[in-house]
Amino acid sequence: MKVVLFCGGLGTRLRDYSDAIPKPMVTIGHRPILWHIMKYYAHFGHREFILCLGYKSEVIKNYFLNYNEALSNDFVLSHGGREVHLLNSDIDDWKITFVDTGVTSSIGQRLKAVEHHLGGEEVFLANYSDGLTNLWLPTYIDHFLEKDKVASFLAVRSTQSFHVVSIEDGGIVSRVDPLSESDIWVNGGFFAFKQDIFSYLHEKEDLVFQPFERLIRMQQLIAYKYDGFWTAMDTFKDRQALEARYELDDAPWELWKRSDGVAIADVSPTVDPA
Numbered sequence: 001m002k003v004v005l006f007c008g009g010l011g012t013r014l015r016d017y018s019d020a021i022p023k024p025m026v027t028i029g030h031r032p033i034l035w036h037i038m039k040y041y042a043h044f045g046h047r048e049f050i051l052c053l054g055y056k057s058e059v060i061k062n063y064f065l066n067y068n069e070a071l072s073n074d075f076v077l078s079h080g081g082r083e084v085h086l087l088n089s090d091i092d093d094w095k096i097t098f099v100d101t102g103v104t105s106s107i108g109q110r111l112k113a114v115e116h117h118l119g120g121e122e123v124f125l126a127n128y129s130d131g132l133t134n135l136w137l138p139t140y141i142d143h144f145l146e147k148d149k150v151a152s153f154l155a156v157r158s159t160q161s162f163h164v165v166s167i168e169d170g171g172i173v174s175r176v177d178p179l180s181e182s183d184i185w186v187n188g189g190f191f192a193f194k195q196d197i198f199s200y201l202h203e204k205e206d207l208v209f210q211p212f213e214r215l216i217r218m219q220q221l222i223a224y225k226y227d228g229f230w231t232a233m234d235t236f237k238d239r240q241a242l243e244a245r246y247e248l249d250d251a252p253w254e255l256w257k258r259s260d261g262v263a264i265a266d267v268s269p270t271v272d273p274a
Contacts (some may be wrong), residue, residue, distance in 0.1 A: 008054020024129035052110035155223035156188035
């Protein structure tokens with residue numbers, strides 16, 4: 001299946017980290033988070049990508065145009081450094097389409113802009129470019145196909161350190177719970193779509209408002225509840241946490257590094273969505 005990745009946002013909450021690069025190019029280890037997401041999909045055989053570019057698109061283009069395989073693969077150096085023989089490869093079998101979808105476009109507008117690149121794809125995948133998970137993707141896709149709906153997304157617990165407050169009449173607080181322990185689920189991305197999604201998506205609309213409302217009315221939108229590892233890199237603090245896990249060799253999203261090929265903490269949906 002083709003994978004559409006939304007890479008064009010301004011990433012304002014990470015701009016203090018660097019004004020020189022777009023958010024998808026902020027690194028974890030020696031590779032940008034965008035690479036980690038693409039590597040995740042490629043691990044499951046989905047190696048044809050459509051990148052919806054916008055803010056500082058030239059940085060993403062130049063990164064792949066000048067990609068150095070030796071940074072993340074074993075290799076043999078010979079002839080005084082003039083010859084490099086790679087022992088394995090990251091992106092040799094990847095096909096990447098780069099599409100400028102506008103600096104200020106919404107997610108819905110970006111998806112609409114690449115519709116013609118998805119011709120013939122009965123089902124395709126899509127995602128934000130700042131979220132990581134150890135979700136076992138084939139199980140998720142099988143669930144989507146079994147339910148036979150137009151759209152699906154990953155429903156996850158928020159990783160932010162807010163609290164949910166229950167308030168009774170008169171302003172009396174009856175309960176305060178960590179958001180991560182509440183019964184609140186958030187949109188974690190990792191979308192699966194049928195081609196029919198474009199009949200619900202009109203010009204200049206965002207994805208999760210008007211189109212999703214239409215899908216809900218027609219009972220064509222499902223959520224896959226996942227209690228396993230998921231996180232988004234929204235802030236510099238998030239990036240520091242991911243970097244620390246990477247340096248400790250505790251990166252659950254790197255399923256491609258597991259010799260048994262099994263997710264570290266794969267969890268089936270806690271509720272079978274209608």
